[in-house]
Structures are given as C-alpha cells and as structure tokens.
Amino acid sequence: MQSNQKLINSDKKPIELFQEWFEEAKKSEINDPNAMNLATISSDGKPSSRIVLLKSYNDKGFVFYTNSNSKKGRAIKNNDSVALNFHWKTLQRQIRIEGNVSQISNAEADEYYNSRPLGSRIGAWASLQSEELDDRSTLTKRVEDFEKKFSDNDVPRPSHWNGYLVRPILIEFWQDMPFRLHDRLEFRMENNFWVSRKLYP
Numbered sequence: 441m442q443s444n445q446k447l448i449n450s451d452k453k454p455i456e457l458f459q460e461w462f463e464e465a466k467k468s469e470i471n472d473p474n475a476m477n478l479a480t481i482s483s484d485g486k487p488s489s490r491i492v493l494l495k496s497y498n499d500k501g502f503v504f505y506t507n508s509n510s511k512k513g514r515a516i517k518n519n520d521s522v523a524l525n526f527h528w529k530t531l532q533r534q535i536r537i538e539g540n541v542s543q544i545s546n547a548e549a550d551e552y553y554n555s556r557p558l559g560s561r562i563g564a565w566a567s568l569q570s571e572e573l574d575d576r577s578t579l580t581k582r583v584e585d586f587e588k589k590f591s592d593n594d595v596p597r598p599s600h601w602n603g604y605l606v607r608p609i610l611i612e613f614w615q616d617m618p619f620r621l622h623d624r625l626e627f628r629m630e631n632n633f634w635v636s637r638k639l640y641p
C-alpha cells in the first residue's frame with residue numbers, strides 16, 4: 441500500500457487539487473478510480489446512496505450519467521441537493537462534495553452516449569432501472585428485442601438516459617495521518633469565491 445501521509449497542499453484551487461488527487465488515484469487504484477458515492481434525498485426526505493462513475497469534470501462541476509426514471513433520477517427531479525464522495529483506499533484519501541445537480545445539454549449527453557459500446561447503448565434502452573424485474577429472462581428478452589429494433593446499429597440515446605452536472609458548493613479534502621490526526625481542508629463557495637478552512641479530524 442502506498443502511503444501519502446503528508447499535509448494537504450492548501451495553495452491550490454479545489455478543482456486543481458481534485459485533479460492532482462484524481463490523477464494519483466488513476467495510477468494507484470486497481471479499478472474504477474472514478475467511482476463515487478452519490479447521495480440523494482427522496483420526496484419524503486429520506487437519504488439514499490449508490491455508486492456512479494465520474495465521466496468528466498471541470499470548473500463548473502462533476503458529470504455522471506444515469507437513467508432519469510431511476511430511483512436517483514426521481515429523487516433529483518424533486519430535490520437537486522446531492523452529495524458525492526470519493527474514497528481512494530490506496531491513497532488513504534477521501535473527497536466529499538456537496539452541491540446542486542442539473543441535467544447537462546442533450547448535445548453533450550448524445551456525444552458521450554454515442555461513444556459507448558453498442559451493448560451499453562442497447563442496455564440503456566433495455567433496462568428499466570430501479571423498477572421491479574420479475575425474472576432475468578425478461579431483461580434478456582428486452583435486450584434481444586432492442587437489438588432487433590436497432591439492427592442497423594444506429595441506436596439513438598433514449599430520452600430517459602441523461603448526463604448530470606453536480607455544481608459544488610462545498611469540497612472537502614481528507615488525508616489520513618498518523619494516530620487518526622487526519623488532515624482536513626474544506627472549501628466553501630461564498631459569493632462566487634472559494635473560501636477555505638482547516639477542520640479538526
């Protein structure tokens with residue numbers, strides 16, 4: 441295991457620090473360094489979380505893709521407050537992000553959807569994500585039906601399959617340190633500027 445037990449570089453903007461840590465995670469994690477926990481709040485105020493993949497990020501925020509009719513999609517429609525969490529075990533680091541989520545443009549979603557393998561594009565049509573499935577064979581049949589429907593391999597993006605941008609209002613960097621005296625650096629958006637402070641572990 442790699443040890444990174446040095447204090448967080450607090451001279452950087454949060455997105456630059458994110459980039460630095462993410463690039464290191466890409467080198468050290470055995471798989472899915474872009475896996476992040478996404479927490480949402482349902483219409484009756486209940487939290488729910490699951491892993492999704494970060495597909496791009498920039499100054500504006502963090503983008504993932506999903507089915508808008510899924511449990512998370514429905515929660516987001518009702519409440520745009522979400523939280524993300526990356527935990528990179530090899531680096532003993534965590535990044536927590538809180539913010540507001542919105543759908544990206546159809547053009548951007550099309551671009552990413554069209555870059556995916558054929559099987560994944562068919563899958564986006566076949567899966568009624570988060571709905572009850574009576575039997576695996578029903579899903580297999582749906583896949584076959586959509587393969588037939590799109591036998592020319594021209595598979596358009598289903599309107600229920602979308603990209604989402606999480607615009608951060610809080611980003612916290614957490615680095616494991618000896619004796620549980622971890623290093624925490626929190627950035628909070630105030631009047632369009634990032635304000636940072638250290639937190640007790």
Ligand SMILES: Cc1cc2nc3c(=O)[nH]c(=O)nc-3n(C[C@H](O)[C@H](O)[C@H](O)COP(=O)(O)O)c2cc1C
Nearest residue numbers: 472475490491492493505506507510511512513570
């Ligand atoms: C490593 C990993 C990556 C995943 N990536 C995605 C993703 O990018 N988009 C997605 O919709 N689901 C992804 N999933 C599946 C979700 O965790 C979840 O099972 C699914 O989206 C349904 O969640 P919901 O019922 O809360 O909407 C991933 C799961 C794992 C373990």
